[in-house]
Amino acid sequence: MSLALETRDLTKTFDVGKRLLRPPKAQVHAVHPTSLRVENGETLGIVGESGCGKSTLARMLVGLLPPSSGTIEIEGLSGGSSPADFGRVIQYVFQDPVSSLNPRKTIRQILEAPLIHLHGMGRSERAARIDEIFDSVSLRGEFLNRYPHEFSGGQAQRIGIARALAANARILVLDEPVSALDVSVQAQVLNLLADLKDELGLTYLFISHDLAVVEAVSDRVAVLYFGAVVEEGRAENIFASPRHPYTRLLAESAPVVGRPIGGQAQGELPDPMNPPPGCAFASRCPRATDICRTDRPELRPIEGDQRAACHHPLDP
Amino acid sequence: MSTFLKLLARNRLAVFGAAVLGAIILLVVITPLLPLPDPNATATADRFKRPFSDGFILGTDHLGRDLFSRLLWGTQLSLAVGLAAALIAGTIGAAIGIVAGYFGGRIDNVIMRAIDMLMAFPYILLALAIVAALGPGLLNALYAVAAVNIPFFARNVRGVTVSIAHKEFVDAARLSGMGHLRIITTEILPNVLPVVVIAMSTTIGWMILETAGLSFLGLGSQPPQADLGSMLGEARAAMITAPHTSIVPGVMILLIVMSVNLLGDGVRDALDPRLRSGALSRPMAATLVRRDETPPEKTDTKAVLSLENLETRFEVGARIYRAVGGVSLAIQPGECVGLIGESGSGKSVTALSVMGLVASPPGVVTGGAVRLNGQDLIGAPYARLRALRGDRVAYIFQDPLSTLHPLYRVGDQLTEAIRVHHRISRDAAHERAVKLLEDVHIPNARARARSYPHELSGGMRQRVAIAMALANEPEVIIADEPTTALDVTVQAQILKLLDNLRRDRGVSILFITHDFGVVGQLCDRVAVMYAGRIVEEGTTAEVLDAPAHPYTKRLIACVPELGAGRRELHAIPGLPPAVDQLPHGCAFAPRCHKATGLCATSDIPLDGRKRKVRCILPEEDVA
Numbered sequence: 021m022s023l024a025l026e027t028r029d030l031t032k033t034f035d036v037g038k039r040l041l042r043p044p045k046a047q048v049h050a051v052h053p054t055s056l057r058v059e060n061g062e063t064l065g066i067v068g069e070s071g072c073g074k075s076t077l078a079r080m081l082v083g084l085l086p087p088s089s090g091t092i093e094i095e096g097l098s099g100g101s102s103p104a105d106f107g108r109v110i111q112y113v114f115q116d117p118v119s120s121l122n123p124r125k126t127i128r129q130i131l132e133a134p135l136i137h138l139h140g141m142g143r144s145e146r147a148a149r150i151d152e153i154f155d156s157v158s159l160r161g162e163f164l165n166r167y168p169h170e171f172s173g174g175q176a177q178r179i180g181i182a183r184a185l186a187a188n189a190r191i192l193v194l195d196e197p198v199s200a201l202d203v204s205v206q207a208q209v210l211n212l213l214a215d216l217k218d219e220l221g222l223t224y225l226f227i228s229h230d231l232a233v234v235e236a237v238s239d240r241v242a243v244l245y246f247g248a249v250v251e252e253g254r255a256e257n258i259f260a261s262p263r264h265p266y267t268r269l270l271a272e273s274a275p276v277v278g279r280p281i282g283g284q285a286q287g288e289l290p291d292p293m294n295p296p297p298g299c300a301f302a303s304r305c306p307r308a309t310d311i312c313r314t315d316r317p318e319l320r321p322i323e324g325d326q327r328a329a330c331h332h333p334l335d336p
Numbered sequence: 337m338s339t340f341l342k343l344l345a346r347n348r349l350a351v352f353g354a355a356v357l358g359a360i361i362l363l364v365v366i367t368p369l370l371p372l373p374d375p376n377a378t379a380t381a382d383r384f385k386r387p388f389s390d391g392f393i394l395g396t397d398h399l400g401r402d403l404f405s406r407l408l409w410g411t412q413l414s415l416a417v418g419l420a421a422a423l424i425a426g427t428i429g430a431a432i433g434i435v436a437g438y439f440g441g442r443i444d445n446v447i448m449r450a451i452d453m454l455m456a457f458p459y460i461l462l463a464l465a466i467v468a469a470l471g472p473g474l475l476n477a478l479y480a481v482a483a484v485n486i487p488f489f490a491r492n493v494r495g496v497t498v499s500i501a502h503k504e505f506v507d508a509a510r511l512s513g514m515g516h517l518r519i520i521t522t523e524i525l526p527n528v529l530p531v532v533v534i535a536m537s538t539t540i541g542w543m544i545l546e547t548a549g550l551s552f553l554g555l556g557s558q559p560p561q562a563d564l565g566s567m568l569g570e571a572r573a574a575m576i577t578a579p580h581t582s583i584v585p586g587v588m589i590l591l592i593v594m595s596v597n598l599l600g601d602g603v604r605d606a607l608d609p610r611l612r613s614g615a616l617s618r619p620m621a622a623t624l625v626r627r628d629e630t631p632p633e634k635t636d637t638k639a640v641l642s643l644e645n646l647e648t649r650f651e652v653g654a655r656i657y658r659a660v661g662g663v664s665l666a667i668q669p670g671e672c673v674g675l676i677g678e679s680g681s682g683k684s685v686t687a688l689s690v691m692g693l694v695a696s697p698p699g700v701v702t703g704g705a706v707r708l709n710g711q712d713l714i715g716a717p718y719a720r721l722r723a724l725r726g727d728r729v730a731y732i733f734q735d736p737l738s739t740l741h742p743l744y745r746v747g748d749q750l751t752e753a754i755r756v757h758h759r760i761s762r763d764a765a766h767e768r769a770v771k772l773l774e775d776v777h778i779p780n781a782r783a784r785a786r787s788y789p790h791e792l793s794g795g796m797r798q799r800v801a802i803a804m805a806l807a808n809e810p811e812v813i814i815a816d817e818p819t820t821a822l823d824v825t826v827q828a829q830i831l832k833l834l835d836n837l838r839r840d841r842g843v844s845i846l847f848i849t850h851d852f853g854v855v856g857q858l859c860d861r862v863a864v865m866y867a868g869r870i871v872e873e874g875t876t877a878e879v880l881d882a883p884a885h886p887y888t889k890r891l892i893a894c895v896p897e898l899g900a901g902r903r904e905l906h907a908i909p910g911l912p913p914a915v916d917q918l919p920h921g922c923a924f925a926p927r928c929h930k931a932t933g934l935c936a937t938s939d940i941p942l943d944g945r946k947r948k949v950r951c952i953l954p955e956e957d958v959a
């Protein structure tokens with residue numbers, strides 16, 4: 021398989037307390053050096069809790085945020101400098117389907133934008149392409165002249181997916197695409213995404229906080245904690261036999277019918293303004309030793325293609 | 337647009353303003369056609385003629401000029417100048433505001449500081465300075481008034497632009513390859529325009545007044561040209577001897593500014609989405625009750641809380657939303673009952689109806705009973721509800737950030753919750769508050785009691801909310817999606833806490849959620865809601881292992897479960913029905929693969945004794 025997307029030591033640092041002339045008061049490392057590889061036709065799941073940097077990472081991948089350092093290579097080319105350069109090769113599906121559609125534009129106007137600005141298509145060509153895309157997300161053509169507020173969440177999310185497809189990008193970043201939807205509608209959208217992937221040979225980066233959803237749709241999964249990948253591996257292995265204690269905590273915390281409430285490790289994310297010197301998870305980790313509090317562990321292979329950033333990885 | 341006009345027409349003052357303004361505008365538009373004497377023709381012999389004398393309708397001024405003619409021409413000029421100033425100020429101000437708000441960062445900082453500096457000068461001083469620099473003249477007065485009002489528009493528009501520029505559709509437009517200019521004109525501007533119109537409609541009267549003020553000082557229109565301000569200025573010398581020369585333009589200014597402001601306020605109220613959503617109408621202290629019949633007293637039940645055929649509606653205009661359409665549910669002491677359903681299924685409204693917390697208007701309880709230890713709470717006097725709220729029945733809501741008051745320390749809020757129901761000293765209540773915070777495992781509780789809600793993490797805030805619910809040792813806690821906004825590891829902590837608390841204290845919990853996993857881990861019994869009614873009820877194990885209602889069965893199949901691996905999910909086609917147009921019979925029938933003609937003919941009862949299902953073709957035998 022060929023490589024669809026690769027990041028090398030991608031980082032993002034935000035300034036806190038900006039001042040007009042002097043340097044900012046402090047810096048927050050939202051994303052620590054991150055290297056990801058995604059093969060063509062693969063679904064990489066990215067899971068993590070709020071504040072772990074998954075949305076910042078996603079926005080860098082599509083060019084909405086400039087990285088502080090590091091490189092992004094998409095289909096063998098370095099991404100470019102503007103969202104428009106990225107837009108032809110990689111697109112984004114937003115979490116909130118309704119707020120991602122301009123309330124004052126018709127669906128047709130929204131879907132035409134990428135065709136005009138990224139591909140310079142003529143009127144008749146556009147109409148044909150929009151019909152084709154709309155059909156592929158199973159929406160009726162009569163919806164094209166309506167406004168976003170007339171649609172339910174599930175329909176609006178289909179329109180959001182249709183817009184991403186219209187740009188003709190082969191890679192989609194799906195940022196919590198179903199977490200705003202009810203479960204019965206969530207399954208409709210997830211199945212649609214799976215069908216589109218098979219038909220069009222798409223590559224997905226699927227970001228979610230819902231482990232079960234990520235496990236159900238992904239080939240590989242990367243677990244983010246405090247701005248860094250702590251574990252990466254095959255979807256079928258990573259939650260079944262986690263190697264990083266944080267992944268295990270996540271897996272045990274997920275509510276599963278018939279299992280007692282689990283994952284009671286106390287504590288929460290460290291303060292990003294004042295990050296700990298060693299492993300960010302050390303304060304919550306039952307296996308932490310002195311080295312964890314002083315040295316930050318690197319992501320390293322543990323077994324097969326499962327990698328974890330831990331000084332004391334768990335046994336399978 | 338038609339809803340806007342309808343809302344505007346409902347506002348009588350705005351309609352009155354529109355009528356007055358319309359009449360004035362009509363008058364000045366036809367002024368050139370009227371057989372009026374030349375407004376600038378002087379006739380010193382006819383000076384200071386009183387109104388209605390010698391063919392002068394409104395009399396004459398100090399040079400014998402016809403006041404009526406001067407008034408109409410002057411009004412025309414004043415209106416035109418005011419309107420032009422508003423348009424100029426609105427356009428430039430909006431442009432500045434959009435640029436500052438859209439680009440943000442340093443550009444925003446520099447522009448807004450410059451605007452702040454402009455605003456620091458008294459407006460009339462600034463206008464005087466501008467006119468002094470440019471020289472007197474009506475056009476220069478117009479520029480001055482426009483310039484003075486630019487900051488107002490810029491600040492307003494910038495605020496709105498900042499909130500829009502961070503919306504996801506703007507990001508989507510960037511990914512669609514649009515440049516900044518195109519995004520500003522096609523994505524931002526259409527959404528900002530209502531704000532500009534609102535700001536303009538409320539300031540145009542002000543601008544007419546300011547222009548008149550400059551003319552009054554002799555810096556605006558130059559003789560012999562008449563505008564309302566200069567007419568007043570010229571009449572000043574004869575104010576005592578010939579008061580009508582001042583009164584005539586004065587009344588006109590009053591009429592114009594008053595009508596413009598009344599209409600402007602009406603436009604603002606009709607366009608502003610916050611006002612339209614009813615933010616100004618305060619809900620009543622308890623939900624309105626309109627029951628046709630009062631259910632008989634029943635005291636033979638052991639249940640601590642029981643709902644009997646509860647019906648709650650929202651009445652919006654002619655539409656009736658049957659949010660809760662006859663819900664019966666009993667909670668035994670120490671029991672945890674899960675109420676599960678998708679959004680819009682009526683589970684939250686059911687919970688809020690218990691203590692009369694549904695906002696009225698538009699909410700109305702139209703039937704049924706809610707019994708706490710056998711006594712009906714529906715229609716109970718407000719004082720009784722208030723004594724029970726937070727004391728015998730406590731709530732925990734989804735978002736603790738919006739349920740905790742942002743300006744008070746969490747310890748003080750807990751203390752207040754205790755002292756509302758118990759006559760104890762502040763210190764004793766505070767000690768109890770600290771103890772409660774310890775009970776919900778907040779580390780360092782005494783210090784944390786002094787924190788404000790924003791200083792705590794989401795999980796800690798929800799612990800505070802739970803502590804507050806426990807404050808008066810209630811019999812029932814109604815928890816409305818208390819962990820939905822939390823991360824999964826924090827959710828597990830909170831669920832464990834709730835589970836321990838209920839076992840230690842024997843408190844009953846009505847747990848509202850959309851998550852089967854949570855129900856499966858926490859609840860003894862579960863009721864599934866669909867379109868405002870319970871469709872299935874039973875012990876958690878029975879319902880989750882062998883769902884009897886097709887909806888429950890298919891809903892469970894929709895949910896991916898951790899450990900099941902990569903798989904196709906079984907979606908339910910279609911959408912839940914809108915509760916203002918429920919189908920006949922079973923509300924799920926249109927989406928159900930088992931539905932027959934019978935399902936849609938008549939109301940289907942919730943059948944069964946302990947295990948209940950509302951289906952004529954259940955998946956499992958529940959008898």
